[in-house]
Amino acid sequence: MNNKTPNSTKNGERIVAPVGIYLALVMVVLTIIYIVDEITSNINSAMQPYILFDLFHIASRDVNSPEYKSAINVVGPLSLISNLFLVISPFYKALSDKYGRRIFLMINTVGMGLGMLIVMTSNSVPQYILGMLFMLFFTPNDMQVLYIMETAPKEKRATYSFVAKGIALMSVSLIGIFTRMFLRESVVDSWKMVYIIPVIIALVVGITSIFLVKETPVFLEQKASKAALEASAVKEDGANIPQSDEVQAGVFHALKFIFRNKQLRWILIAGFLFFATTVYTSYYATVLEGSMAAEQVATVLFLYPFLNGITTILSGFFSDKLGRKRVCLILGSLALFGLLIFVLACRLSWGPIVAGIAYGCSIGGLWSMSDTLILTMPAESTPSGMRSSVMGTISVLIGSGMFIGQILFIICQNFLSMDLLFLFICVPFMALSLFFLMTKVKETKYVDLDHVTVDTFAD
DSSP, X not given: OOOEEEEEEETTEEEEEEOHHHHHHHHHHHHHHHHHHHHHHHHHHHHHHHHHHHHTTOTTOOTTSHHHHHXXXXXXXXXXXXXXXXXXXXXXXXXXXXXXXXXXXXXXXXXXXXXXXXXHTOOXXXXXXXXXXXXXXXXXXXXXXXXXXXXXXXXXXXHHHHHHHHHXXXXXXXXXXXXXXXXXXXXXXXXXGXXXXXXXXXHHHHHHHHHHOOOOHHHHHHHHHHHHHHHHHHHHHSSOOOOOGGGOOSHHHHHHHHHHOHHHHHHHHHHHHHHGGGGHHHHHHHHHHHHSOXXXXXXXXXXXXXXXXXXXXXXXXXXXXXXXXXXXXXHHHHHHHHHHHHHHHHHTTOOHXXXXXXXXXXHHHHHHHHHIIIIIHHHTTSOGGGHHHHHHHHXXXXXXXXXXXXXXXXXXXXXXXXXXXXXXXXXXXXXXXXXXXXXXXXOOTTOOGGGOOTTTTOO
C-alpha cells in the first residue's frame, strides 16, 4: 500500500504529504508531546500551595493565613514580571519559518522538561521563578499544534488538533495520580517527586522526536516554491527577486501584518481581552486547598482533566462543523457557567466530584476557545511563509492580556475572597471578547492553508 501522496516537486523530487502509517506515527508522537505540554502548563498551578508552604516555610499550611497571602504578594508580581521574558518568544518561534518545524519541536519539548527539572530541584524562590521562566517560554510556542495543522488533511485540521489536545488534557489527570503517589503532608518537600516522571518523559520524547518525525509538507512546499522562484529569477534576470515584505518571515514583518490586516487586528483585540479571564487557572488549587481536605483535592486533580479533555475533543468536532466563531460562543458560555458552579461547589461544600466536573468543563471551554483565538484562526488567516512568525507574535500580544487579570487579582486578593474575585474579573472581559469576535472577525472554517494570501482577509 502506498503511504504517501505527492503534493509537488522540487528539482524533480516529489514532496509528499504523509498519510497512512506515517501519519499515524506522527500523530502518536505529537500527542505525547502535547501531553508533555499540558502537564507542564498545569503542574505548577496544581502544586502551588505545597510549593509556597515549602519555600516560604509556612508551618500552618493554611492558604487563608496572612503568611500565605504574603507569599502570593511576593510570587504573584515576580511571576507577572517574568512574563515580560515572553517578549523574545516570537523572535524564537519565527526561526521555524526559516529553519523548519522539526528542530524546534525537539527544542521546545526538551526545554519544557528542563523547566520542570529546575522547579523540582528548587530550594529557593529565585530558582523556582527561573524554572517557571523556562516553562513559560516553551509552553506557549505550541509547535506540535503547528505540526498537526500543517500535516493533517485540511478538512480535518481542527478535529485532529482538538482530539490530540483532548487526549493530552485527559492525561493531566496523571498529576492527580502522582499527587496521591508522592505527596505526603508530613513531608514538606514531597511535592518535588510529583515532577519526576513528567521530567523523564519530556526529556526522552523530546530527544527522540528528531528521529521519528519528518518536516511538515506545508513547510517543504513553501520552501520549494521559494527556491523555484529564486531559480527562475536568476535564469531570467540574473538576480534574485526579493520576496514581498508582506510575506516575509520575522517578528517585525509579522507585527506590521497583524496591525495592517483587519482580520488579525480584531482577533488580537478579542484574544487580548479574553486572556484576562485566564487568571483563575493559576489559583484554583489555592481555592480547593482552602475548602477541602488534601485527599479531596487530589480527587479533583484526577477528575477534572477528563472533563477538560472530553470538552476539548467535542469542541474540535463542532469547530469543523459549526465554524470557529460559533463554537467560541458556546465555549465561552461553558467556561463562565462551569466557573460559577465550581465557585458554588467550593463555597457550599458540594464535594470534589461536582467541583472537578465543573472546573474541568470550565477550563475545557476556556482553553479550547484560547486555542481557537491564539492558534487556529491566526494560522488560517496568515500566508504560509510567515505563519509561524505571526502565530508566535500574536500569541505574545494576546497573552499579554493576562497582565490585566493578574494585576487585578494580586491587588484585590488582599480584600476579596479568591473565588468571588474569579467571577468579578472573568465575566466582563469574556463578554467583551465574545462581542468583538462575533461582530468583527470573519469565519476561517474553510480556508485552505496552502493558498492563504495577504489579500484573503483584506479590508
